[in-house]
Amino acid sequence: MSKTITIDGKTIPFEDGQTIMDAAMAAGVYIPHLCHQPEFTPHGSCKLCTVKVNGRNCSACTYPAMDGQDVLNETEELIEDRKRITQMLFVEGNHFCPSCEKTGNCQLQAVAYHLNMLDNHFPLFYPDREVDASHPEVMIDHNRCIFCTLCVRASHEKDGKDVFAISGRGIHKHLIVNAESGLLKDTDVAATDHAAHICPTGAILIKRTGYQVPIGQRIYDHQQIDQVSLATEHPKHGE
Amino acid sequence: MRQFIRGIAENNHYQATHLLQILRQIQSRYHYIPEPAIEQLSELLSIPRPQIISVIEFYSFFHLIPRGQYELLISDSITDHMLGKKSLLDYLANKLGVAVGEVREDGVVSLDNTSCTGMCDQGPAGLVNGYALTRLDHSTIDKIAALINQQKPLDEWPNELFQVDDNIYKSGLLLDQQIEQGAALKSAFKRGLKETLKEIDYSGLRGRGGAGFKTAIKWQFCSEEQQSVRYVVCNADEGEPGTFKDRVLLNSYADQVFEGMTVCAAIIGAKQGFLYLRGEYLHLQDKLQSILDQRRQNGLLGNNILGAGLDFDIEICLGAGAYICGEESALIESLEGKAGIPRNRPPYPVTQGYLGKPTVVNNVETFLAAAGIAVNGGDWFANIGTEKSKGTKILSISGDCAHPGIYEYPFGTTIQTILNDCGADDVLGVQVGGPSGTFISNQEFDRKLAFEDLATGGSFIIFNSSRNILDMVHNFTHFFAHESCGFCTPCRVGTSLLQKQIDKIVEGHGSAGDVVALEELCQLVKNYSHCGLGQTAANPILTTLERYPDLYQDRLKEISYEPGFDLDGALETARRMANRDDAGAHLAQTQMESEHE
Ligand SMILES: Cc1cc2nc3c(=O)[nH]c(=O)nc-3n(C[C@H](O)[C@H](O)[C@H](O)COP(=O)(O)O)c2cc1C
Ligand code: SF4
Ligand code: SF4
Ligand code: FES
Ligand code: FES
Numbered sequence: 001m002s003k004t005i006t007i008d009g010k011t012i013p014f015e016d017g018q019t020i021m022d023a024a025m026a027a028g029v030y031i032p033h034l035c036h037q038p039e040f041t042p043h044g045s046c047k048l049c050t051v052k053v054n055g056r057n058c059s060a061c062t063y064p065a066m067d068g069q070d071v072l073n074e075t076e077e078l079i080e081d082r083k084r085i086t087q088m089l090f091v092e093g094n095h096f097c098p099s100c101e102k103t104g105n106c107q108l109q110a111v112a113y114h115l116n117m118l119d120n121h122f123p124l125f126y127p128d129r130e131v132d133a134s135h136p137e138v139m140i141d142h143n144r145c146i147f148c149t150l151c152v153r154a155s156h157e158k159d160g161k162d163v164f165a166i167s168g169r170g171i172h173k174h175l176i177v178n179a180e181s182g183l184l185k186d187t188d189v190a191a192t193d194h195a196a197h198i199c200p201t202g203a204i205l206i207k208r209t210g211y212q213v214p215i216g217q218r219i220y221d222h223q224q225i226d227q228v229s230l231a232t233e234h235p236k237h238g239e
Numbered sequence: 240m241r242q243f244i245r246g247i248a249e250n251n252h253y254q255a256t257h258l259l260q261i262l263r264q265i266q267s268r269y270h271y272i273p274e275p276a277i278e279q280l281s282e283l284l285s286i287p288r289p290q291i292i293s294v295i296e297f298y299s300f301f302h303l304i305p306r307g308q309y310e311l312l313i314s315d316s317i318t319d320h321m322l323g324k325k326s327l328l329d330y331l332a333n334k335l336g337v338a339v340g341e342v343r344e345d346g347v348v349s350l351d352n353t354s355c356t357g358m359c360d361q362g363p364a365g366l367v368n369g370y371a372l373t374r375l376d377h378s379t380i381d382k383i384a385a386l387i388n389q390q391k392p393l394d395e396w397p398n399e400l401f402q403v404d405d406n407i408y409k410s411g412l413l414l415d416q417q418i419e420q421g422a423a424l425k426s427a428f429k430r431g432l433k434e435t436l437k438e439i440d441y442s443g444l445r446g447r448g449g450a451g452f453k454t455a456i457k458w459q460f461c462s463e464e465q466q467s468v469r470y471v472v473c474n475a476d477e478g479e480p481g482t483f484k485d486r487v488l489l490n491s492y493a494d495q496v497f498e499g500m501t502v503c504a505a506i507i508g509a510k511q512g513f514l515y516l517r518g519e520y521l522h523l524q525d526k527l528q529s530i531l532d533q534r535r536q537n538g539l540l541g542n543n544i545l546g547a548g549l550d551f552d553i554e555i556c557l558g559a560g561a562y563i564c565g566e567e568s569a570l571i572e573s574l575e576g577k578a579g580i581p582r583n584r585p586p587y588p589v590t591q592g593y594l595g596k597p598t599v600v601n602n603v604e605t606f607l608a609a610a611g612i613a614v615n616g617g618d619w620f621a622n623i624g625t626e627k628s629k630g631t632k633i634l635s636i637s638g639d640c641a642h643p644g645i646y647e648y649p650f651g652t653t654i655q656t657i658l659n660d661c662g663a664d665d666v667l668g669v670q671v672g673g674p675s676g677t678f679i680s681n682q683e684f685d686r687k688l689a690f691e692d693l694a695t696g697g698s699f700i701i702f703n704s705s706r707n708i709l710d711m712v713h714n715f716t717h718f719f720a721h722e723s724c725g726f727c728t729p730c731r732v733g734t735s736l737l738q739k740q741i742d743k744i745v746e747g748h749g750s751a752g753d754v755v756a757l758e759e760l761c762q763l764v765k766n767y768s769h770c771g772l773g774q775t776a777a778n779p780i781l782t783t784l785e786r787y788p789d790l791y792q793d794r795l796k797e798i799s800y801e802p803g804f805d806l807d808g809a810l811e812t813a814r815r816m817a818n819r820d821d822a823g824a825h826l827a828q829t830q831m832e833s834e835h836e
Contacts, residue, residue: 044583045727047767057766062583084763088732122736122760147725165289167296169561169578170723171735178289180274 005069007051014065021049021060024073025233030226031073032082032111034089034200035148036061038233040157043149046089048082048111083115091122092171094129094143095201101210102202104218108146109201110225129174134185137207138196144203145175151204155195163189175203243268244276248283255284256594258294258576259559262301263518266559267368270349271305290577297578297724299353299560300369300518307342307349309387311335313365313375316355316480317670317714318637318700324363327375328352334384348387354562354718355480356519359637359700360406360644368393369521371403403522405487406644409660411631412623413604413611414492414647421539423498423613424505428547432506436462439609441617443629448474448565448602449672449696449771451628454609457599461589462507464597471504471512471551472574472593472600476558476565478517479673480718481698483635485603487645489516489523492607493530497553499606501539502613503599504551512553513593515570518560527555562722566770567600568592569724580726581770602696604633624650628689636661638670638701648688655684658701665703668786673698674715675775678708678782708790709745712779716741719776730773733764737777749795757791758784 002013005020007029014023019042024031035046044062051060052072060071072078089108097103129142147166155163167176179186189196191206198204215221219228247264251257261280265272272295281288295301313319313328328339328350337343337350358364358373365372370393372383379400386396407414427435440455461469473496477485488496500512516523531553534540542550561579563569569579571593592598601609608630612620620630628650634657637643641662648657658666668680671688672695679686679693686692702711720734740757743749761777761784768774784791807825814824 042583044769047728047769050767059583059769064585081763081767085728085767088728088736091736092732122732123739125735147731162287162289165287165293167289167293168725169297170720170725171731172296173725173731176289176292178287180278180288 003065003067005065005067005071007071007073008075018065019061020051020053020058020063020065020069020071023065024060025230028230029073030230031060032114032225033061033229034107034111034146035150037150037198040150040153043153046146046148047085050078050082050085052078079115083112083117084121086112086115086117087119087121089146090117091120091124093125093127093145100144100202101205102144104215104221105213106202106220107200107225108144110220110228113220114225125171132177132184133207134183135187135189135207136185137191138184138189138193139205139207140175140177140184141203141205142175144201146201146203147173147175148200150198150200151175151195154198155189155193158194161188161193161195163187163193163195240269240273240275241279244279245283248280253283254576255286256574256576258284258286258291259298259573260556260576262295262298263557263559266301269305270308270310271302286576294576294578297561298558301559305342305346307337307347308390309348310368311348311350311365311383311387312353312356312367313350314354314356314358314362315352315714315718316359316362316364317711318359318481318643319355319362319364320710320714321638321702321706322363327363327377327380330377331375331380331384334380335387347390353519353560354478354722357477357483357486357517358403359481359483359635361404362637366519369518370401371519371522372400373403401522403486403490405491406642407487407491408636408642408644409646409648411647411649412620413607413631413633414645417492418495418498418610418614420494420498420534420537421545423495423502423610424539424545424547427502427505427613428545435502435613436506438617439612442608442612442620443617443624444605444608444612444620445628445690446602447604447608447632447696449479449675449694451690451694454601454605457589457601458503458506461597461599464590466597468594468596469507469509470593470596470598471500471507471509472567472570472598473500473512473514473603473606474565474567474570474600475514475516475520475603476562476570477520477603478562478565478722479675479696479698480715481635481637481670481673481700482696483637484633484645484697486520486523488603488607488633489520489527493527494534495610496603496606497530497534498539499601499608499610499613500553501544501549501551502610503601503606505544505547505549507597507599509599510550510552512551513574514553514555515564515574516555516557517564518558521557524555524557531555561724562718563724563770563772566772569770570600571598578724580724581772583769604697625687625689625691627691632688632695633697634688634695634699635697636699636701639663639666639703639706640701650687650689652688653685654679654688654693657688657699658684661701663701663703665705667702667704667706668708669702670698670700670711671695673700674718674779675771676778678711678779678786680786708783708787709741709794712783713741713745715779716776719772723772723776724770727767727769727773729764729767730769730776733760733768733773734776736760737764737780741780744791744794747794747796749791751795753795754784754788754791 049060132140342349361373445451564579568582573579720738725731
């Protein structure tokens, strides 16, 4: 007999070693997430994927599925609080979506829409962050980094390089690159690297590809992030 | 420099796990970590450069740009503030001719604040090049300034500047009598290790570091793991402001603490142990090292301990200024030479801890008690205390009382009894368990010290009625924002938002809706944070808001909305540039405000 959990009352099978997120995705249940991509080691930092497991808050992307768990995902409370967490990410950085090349393709923006976020709620931090346009092909706009570490993991796990790291503590966290100068141009990053394409926001962009897809025809312009995520992030549902 | 760094790397066997210890030596020699050192370490230890930088930037005591040859840090604990820290710091800055946070132009001295240094019973306190300074006042500051200006080497400074007292005022079961060296191990071998674990189980001993997990169960779980390599770690990070009992235990009872660790090693089957000592306790390092040496000479550490076939040794690793490293999984990361970021759980350290191997992490006092139990049996301990909290608890008492210091009490003792003993009167309230604990008001002094009532890792800070509670909340809230590791969104952003919101209210810019917003934010940070730091960071606000709602309300303006953006403040730079400060160069924040004027 296969083991199961329930998510919002729906019975969902899982295999040993799967997280709640894995089991949910395989069953076509969307749990909002930003720092998670199935191909990389889960990180558990953004906390957007928080679900209630037998009454306790847990990160679905890291918490193992265990037989008989009663998981709550789409409760009013969780949706409201995930919206607040998303708002935290917005105010912490400088996200001027209308002037951002990623708009319409941005997962942060798409999650915000999905959670019906209409304002920032919290005071903006207006941090002083820089743009690193030194590299001929890849650029970093630190204003939009949400410290998901996907680029760090992609560079290490997929590209076999260590171009990126998150440095600093607390609110002073920042993305750094592997060069004495601290500039992207002096690293071994390439536009073909996985890491250069993984960023959920507009923090890492490939130069000279901007606006090739016009606004209005972008990924999240016509589809919600839940549909896109389920269709693209789990192969079984892309068919 | 190359040779110096190669030398340290070699002494550390080129182990990446020793990165922190290596960086400590480089910082101490050069007062920063120079870029060529990073480059060289990256090669010698095979750690990617950005990873080394991220470790440097994580810990408060490491710097990428030079600090002074004398790195002066002054403790920012609330108790230091209560002893006049602010004006002392100004005096010091003035005397030295250096601004707080800066390095003096000649590079000789730098001055900054630092989180509680664990000297709350003898503050105001500080650190110079990592070594504890106590009882700072105008005359000691004059001396220090003179010594620095003469550039006198630290080892020529008068000893009294560095004197750290134990201040034990009340001893009980544990502090009355230290066991004889080797006694716990002998008893354990004689009784049998399984039986000894049973005694510890029977004693009811629960962890003394805060969470209160049953010690015997932790040891049992660890011993049952299907692994051949296991580790014992003693948590001496003691970062909770107002806690300093582990400092005293390691100063005067270290032998018994090490013995507790060795008993644990025998029971779970570990060959290697670590004492993770907070960087602020650097002054204890040599003494502890010599106690370890002595134990080795006496056959109590090393191979074939007491001829019973046990191989075990203990290494001391120092932290580098990060409260989060007291959290057990962050501590393990730090022991591995990384930034102290708490791990995802499960797996717990007892199954996958240091280097992925089963690891027991216990507080200093827990090991001390375990050694006592190994000698005296479970009853000795279980006969004291309450139903759910057996034995005694060692408290670090500070703040407004006649005799701040160390007090040992049976669990179940009332707060009033404690206050009477330490000479505290006119008490407004007590912070039990440090900033992450609970603030209780003077209506609650019949409450008891116990896991089931008021749990504490040891911090007990007393406030008399001359104190302003919001000053305390302000200090604690800033502490958490400063110490958040930054891994998870709710704590990283949330503690900064809490800080902003508290500043706004304390400075009198709050409006009616702000308290509601504050409470909502507190719940968010508490319920969604990844680890205990974030989950308790809102406690100072929540526990005082619950008891003194008026205190918050009274600070609010009678307007329903106050913008988060300070209009007038934003003009400050412009005013300075234009050299103007007349009425026309100021903007009223709201219509209402200008009408009031
Ligand atoms: C932010 C944070 C800081 C902590 N600091 C300490 C500490 O300084 N010392 C300590 O023993 N436990 C500390 N703890 C608790 C440890 O995670 C762990 O529970 C404890 O070391 C286990 O030992 P015990 O069972 O003997 O109490 C801290 C926990 C958190 C969340
Ligand atoms: S740059 Fe993008 S991928 Fe990298 S940590 Fe920041 S948000 Fe994540
Ligand atoms: S709760 Fe705070 S300290 Fe803990 S992991 Fe999150 S950011 Fe780090
Ligand atoms: S997706 Fe799980 S914490 Fe970010
Ligand atoms: S639109 Fe999301 S970061 Fe630019």
